[in-house]
Amino acid sequence: MAQHQVNYLKDGGLPVALTSIDKVVNWGRSNSIWALTYGLACCGIEMMASGASRYDFDRFGTIFRASPRQADVMIVAGTLTKKHAEFIRRLYDQMTEPKWVISMGSCANTGGMFNTYATVQGVDRVIPVDLYLPGCAPRPESLQYAVMLLQKKIRSEKAIKAQKPKRLM
Amino acid sequence: MRPYTPKDDVQKKSYYTDRYWVAPQVPKSDVSEDAVFAADHAALRAHFEILEDYIQRGQMVIYIHPKDNYAVLEFLRDHCGYTQLSELSAIDWIAQRGGFEVFYQMLSMTKKKRIRVKCFIGEHEAINSVEKLFRSADWSEREMYDMFGIKVNNHPFMKRILMPDDWEGFPLRKTYPLQGDEFAAWYEVDRIFGKEARDIIGPEIRDTARVDRYDTERFAQLGHEVPKGSTFDPNQPKTPLAYQEEGGVFLIEGFDETKSKIISDRKR
Numbered sequence A: 001m002a003q004h005q006v007n008y009l010k011d012g013g014l015p016v017a018l019t020s021i022d023k024v025v026n027w028g029r030s031n032s033i034w035a036l037t038y039g040l041a042c043c044g045i046e047m048m049a050s051g052a053s054r055y056d057f058d059r060f061g062t063i064f065r066a067s068p069r070q071a072d073v074m075i076v077a078g079t080l081t082k083k084h085a086e087f088i089r090r091l092y093d094q095m096t097e098p099k100w101v102i103s104m105g106s107c108a109n110t111g112g113m114f115n116t117y118a119t120v121q122g123v124d125r126v127i128p129v130d131l132y133l134p135g136c137a138p139r140p141e142s143l144q145y146a147v148m149l150l151q152k153k154i155r156s157e158k159a160i161k162a163q164k165p166k167r168l169m
Numbered sequence B: 001m002r003p004y005t006p007k008d009d010v011q012k013k014s015y016y017t018d019r020y021w022v023a024p025q026v027p028k029s030d031v032s033e034d035a036v037f038a039a040d041h042a043a044l045r046a047h048f049e050i051l052e053d054y055i056q057r058g059q060m061v062i063y064i065h066p067k068d069n070y071a072v073l074e075f076l077r078d079h080c081g082y083t084q085l086s087e088l089s090a091i092d093w094i095a096q097r098g099g100f101e102v103f104y105q106m107l108s109m110t111k112k113k114r115i116r117v118k119c120f121i122g123e124h125e126a127i128n129s130v131e132k133l134f135r136s137a138d139w140s141e142r143e144m145y146d147m148f149g150i151k152v153n154n155h156p157f158m159k160r161i162l163m164p165d166d167w168e169g170f171p172l173r174k175t176y177p178l179q180g181d182e183f184a185a186w187y188e189v190d191r192i193f194g195k196e197a198r199d200i201i202g203p204e205i206r207d208t209a210r211v212d213r214y215d216t217e218r219f220a221q222l223g224h225e226v227p228k229g230s231t232f233d234p235n236q237p238k239t240p241l242a243y244q245e246e247g248g249v250f251l252i253e254g255f256d257e258t259k260s261k262i263i264s265d266r267k268r
């Protein structure tokens, strides 16, 4: 993980006073978090299991989308290689605001067991992360818990926040 | 990007050496012991110079001159029935012998035999492509170039295959550090944000022993919901898992742990 404090949430503006408009908008947002299908390695299998019938992500309003333009949350499920780092940033930049990132599994959090030259040591070196989900691989229940925590976080944010200047490649 | 500077053999250091240890050798036998191999060997020797030959683990190994590699493989394919090239790569002998050993692993489906053809090239020498003979050599030769830096002449698309195109260094050489050189360590930061972001993002944390259980900056505490950056007291009572704020959320059903049922029949 990034050793230095990167102030990703600079414009998030916490603590905030929420108005009823914020509450309505956040209620809508938190119950329709569309996720970008982003399985990079074995954690992707657990992410797919969470989306399938037994764990049923749809009841949280979380539907997997194949395009970053339609997605609200990027679940980084798996090992990020250095070759791919450029593309994760590009996909993140293509997602429309507001957007969130869940870093799923040890590999995405810290590089995990791949302490080698070719693995990015934590996706937060490349994109800002809202929620770190530990485990190798985290079970679908943990991913559900992470999504529920993210919903809780979304409900505590101001609905209209300043758009961060985006950095394109 | 800065050029790659060669380092000493960084992976060579041994943690323990036994003074009386002798490296085990896989026994080798003479080629004449196997009639099929002996016939192939005789046919080859009529056309090419064979530097060394033996049978090891039921496979014939022959050493040839690197300039002969295309002709030898063509001969083996067309006249000896070794119609498949199952593997092709190199071995780094730079420190001991100043070059690479390139090997071609051949398979004959009719004879049910395998032959390994080896040749030795210097560190800066190139080798001829066998891609025209075996399509499988296409990616293998690119991988050999990517991992060892061995250039292959007459290859249709001589480019890196696994590492990014602008990568510096050849990762499977013994001089390449496992955790990457400086170029590798900063690759994604340099590529995406530019060099000036190095100070902000900071170096990679590679120390696997660096685990602080009570670090609330980076790790969650199971069963405790502790604000980020606060001090964590391990004796504090557990927080019940709360998925929702107090008061609930409009139209969304809250989870009541006391009413939940644990399924004992996993096949349900």
Ligand code: SF4
Residues within 6 Å of the ligand: A041, A042, A043, A044, A077, A078, A079, A104, A105, A106, A107, A108, A112, A135, A136, A137, A138
């Ligand atoms: S954290 Fe474990 S399960 Fe997930 S991608 Fe890495 S190795 Fe695979």
